[in-house]
Amino acid sequence: QKEVEQNSGPLSVPEGAIASLNCTYSDRGSQSFFWYRQYSGKSPELIMFIYSNGDKEDGRFTAQLNKASQYVSLLIRDSQPSDSATYLCAVNALSGGGADGLTFGKGTHLIIQP
Amino acid sequence: KAGVTQTPRYLIKTRGQQVTLSCSPISGHRSVSWYQQTPGQGLQFLFEYFSETQRNKGNFPGRFSGRQFSNSRSEMNVSTLELGDSALYLCASSREQGAAAGNTIYFGEGSWLTVV
Numbered sequence: 001q002k003e004v005e006q007n008s009g010p011l012s013v014p015e016g017a018i019a020s021l022n023c024t025y026s027d028r029g030s031q032s033f034f035w036y037r038q039y040s041g042k043s044p045e046l047i048m049f050i051y052s053n054g055d056k057e058d059g060r061f062t063a064q065l066n067k068a069s070q071y072v073s074l075l076i077r078d079s080q081p082s083d084s085a086t087y088l089c090a091v092n093a094l095s096g097g098g099a100d101g102l103t104f105g106k107g108t109h110l111i112i113q114p
Numbered sequence: 115k116a117g118v119t120q121t122p123r124y125l126i127k128t129r130g131q132q133v134t135l136s137c138s139p140i141s142g143h144r145s146v147s148w149y150q151q152t153p154g155q156g157l158q159f160l161f162e163y164f165s166e167t168q169r170n171k172g173n174f175p176g177r178f179s180g181r182q183f184s185n186s187r188s189e190m191n192v193s194t195l196e197l198g199d200s201a202l203y204l205c206a207s208s209r210e211q212g213a214a215a216g217n218t219i220y221f222g223e224g225s226w227l228t229v230v
Contacts, residue, residue, distance in 0.1 A: 032214050043204055043221040044157070088157065092213045100170045101147055101159030102213045 002027040004091050006105035014113050019076040021108050023089030026070070033065055033072045034090040034102065044088055047074070079112045086110070116141065118207050118222030126228045132193040135225045139186050139207030145169075146188035147219060148180060151202040160203075163188050164211040192227075200229045 003026040013019040025033075032051045036044035050056045050063040050072070062075040072091075076083055086107040092100065119138040127133050139146050148160040159172035163182035180190040186207075192199055203226075206219040213219055 034213075043223050045221070046218055049218070090157075090213075100212065101149075101162055101172060102157075102219070103159065104149075104157035106156035 002030075002091070002103045004089055004103050004105035006087075006089050006108050008106060009109040010111050011108055012111045012113055013079050015079060015081060017079055019079045019083065019110055019112070021074040021076075021087050021089075021110065023072045023074075023105055024070055025072070025089075025091045025103075027091065027103075028067075028070065030091045032092040033063070034092075035061075035063060035072075035074045036088040036090060036104075038086045038088055038107065040086075047087075076110075081112045081114050084110060084112045118205055118220055120203075120205050120222040120225050122225060123223065124226045124228075126230060127195050129195055129197060129229055131195050132191060133195060133227060134189055134191045135203055135205075135227075137188045137190075137205030137207075137222060139188070139205075140220060143207035143209050143220075144186055145208045145211050145217075145219075146182055146186065147206045147208070147213075148188070148190045149204040149206065149221075150174070151204060151224070152200075157204070160190065162211065169211050195229045197229050200227060202226055 034049045035047045038044045050065045056063045060077045064073045088107045089105040090102040145164045147162040151157045162170040166182045182188045202224045204224045205222045208219040210217045
């Protein structure tokens with residue numbers, strides 16, 4: 001059973017601070033890791049993906065991957081009220097034929113307090 | 115360019131009925147995947163279609179089915195609806211098959227299904 005675990009929150013962070021979102025996954029064969037943001041009543045939108053160990057930065061967002069620990073994180077610097085949303089961690093599942101659909105965590109609800 | 119388009123956006127069905135949802139992928143995208151999102155289970159993969167063939171399937175009963183047409187548009191069908199099928203059904207498209215770092219999937223706005 002492939003699983004992706006996230007703390008459901010809510011995670012409350014003051015405006016301007018760093019928000020840290022964490023995710024663990026069970027399938028060691030997973031190759032690609034994604035962070036999606038979902039506003040209430042809207043569809044998920046991709047923030048960034050990572051597939052190599054280490055850090056990947058894109059603007060205010062940094063994704064971190066540690067395959068040995070099966071751990072992915074997302075840091076949001078200079079948090080803004082508009083960052084308040086549910087953040088979904090997703091991992092590509094693998095089958096004998098290659099990349100499968102995405103396995104999602106249940107999301108972390110992030111609240112940025114002005 | 116236009117995003118992933120799903121119709122209808124909202125619908126209410128009675129238990130035991132069947133429903134068909136439609137999805138038009140982003141132009142040039144050949145893969146269409148379907149996901150179900152509920153408060154209890156979160157986002158779950160239903161199936162993926164590429165070149166009119168189902169390539170991958172999640173852990174859902176046979177009441178859930180789909181198809182893809184030659185223009186990459188896709189439909190999914192749920193027969194004998196149950197109360198637990200009430201959910202947001204999301205369609206996603208990508209250029210190639212499979213969710214991978216170099217093959218970003220983009221979601222549509224979803225179809226909200228309520229079964230009463």
